[in-house]
Amino acid sequence: MRVSAIDMVSPKSVEACLFLLGDQDKTYRFIAGGTDAVVRMKDGILRPSVWINIKHLKTLRYIREEMNEIHIGPLTTHTDIATSKLLQEKADVLVEAAKEIGAIQMQNMGTIGGNIGTASPAGDTLPALFVLDAKIELSSLHESRIIPIREFFTGPGKTVQKQDEMITAIRIVPQTENEIGIFEKLGPRKAQSISIVNVAISLKMGMKPRECLSGKIAFGSVAPTIIRSAKCEKMLTLGPLDDVAIQDIAGAAWKEVMPISDVRASAKYRRSMASSLLERGLYRLIERWEER
Structure with missing residues (x-):
């Protein structure tokens, strides 16, 4: 099926969109930027009966x-x-x-x-x-x-x-004044490709040097869905985030991620890179915090 062979409608309101979705006889799919939807459809994934164009809905x-x-x-x-x-x-x-x-x-x-x-x-x-x-x-x-x-x-x-x-x-939930976050990504070409591994980190810092009161760590491309790294998060608060602590936390990530091998990278490589990205992210966060 060609892209042009699929019907498209452009509802003028959210309510009109929801009314269309109530029609169980057709398969609808939203399109706005189309950066994911059209590519996937051309690959034979999720071909709808009708596109619902919502790009113009400013609300x-x-x-x-x-x-x-x-x-x-x-x-x-x-x-x-x-x-x-x-x-x-x-x-x-x-x-x-x-x-x-x-x-x-x-x-x-x-x-x-x-x-x-x-x-x-x-x-x-x-x-x-x-x-x-x-x-x-x-x-x-x-x-x-x-x-x-x-x-x-x-x-x-x-x-x-x-x-x-x-x-x-x-x-x-907005970050407080003592929270700081960072995103790290590994891809074949910087910023222009699907992530081989990515990680987001958010830390709530204390008054003592390198003191972390709590933290959140989430990995992408290392499991069927995004995963929170519970063990690594607990380790963030065990003591100052010095070199030894950061390296230990990064090492623990190896056991928490569950990657697969595919055409972009092996599971072993992804595990190694997840650990490395977490270590780099923590070092960069501490450096930013100390510069405040």
């Missing part, structure tokens, strides 16, 4: 602070995220991840909702969203529900999203 493109959360619309582009002053101040790890997604053209076209909906274990924004304790708002014609991101993905390309639902918001 789904925003970044704003509401109560104790930051809300991001699913049509917010990676460029929007990378240049947002609010996110630079209160979600630096997501800003860094957005800057690593493909070339500038990809960042201008691709959306955070698309990155989430594709549900690739290599999705660059996903580890960042994990360490920010993101929640995904799913809406249908009759109700909305909020899903913690750790419960949203069920496998490669699979989520708990129902056929009649669409992502209408991403909610994250």
Whole structure:
């Protein structure tokens, strides 16, 4: 099936989109930037009966602070995220991840909702969203529900999203003044390819030298879905993050990741790189913290 052989509709509102999704006789798929959807369809994955073009729905493109959360619309582009002053101040790890997604053209076209909906274990924004304790708002014609991101993905390309639902918001917990985050990625070509391994780290620092009060670590491309590194996170608070501690924590990552071998890298190489990226990220975070 050629791309041109598939029908496309352009609803004028979110409500109209949800009405279409209620039609069980057809398979609908959203398209905005198309950086993931069209490529996958050409590869024979998830060919819909009808495209729902939502690129023009401005009500789904925003970044704003509401109560104790930051809300991001699913049509917010990676460029929007990378240049947002609010996110630079209160979600630096997501800003860094957005800057690593493909070339500038990809960042201008691709959306955070698309990155989430594709549900690739290599999705660059996903580890960042994990360490920010993101929640995904799913809406249908009759109700909305909020899903913690750790419960949203069920496998490669699979989520708990129902056929009649669409992502209408991403909610994250803003970082406090003593929190600092970083995103590290390994790809065949810098910033313009699918990650072989990636990791997002967020640390809450104390008043003592190199004191970590708590931390979150999430790896991508090393398991069927994004994984939080529970053992490494516990080790962050055992003492000052000196050279020995950082190297021990990075070494522990080897046992927590569960990569496979594929055309891009072997499982052994991915384990080694996961450890190395975590070590590099922790060193860079400590250096940034000490420069404040």
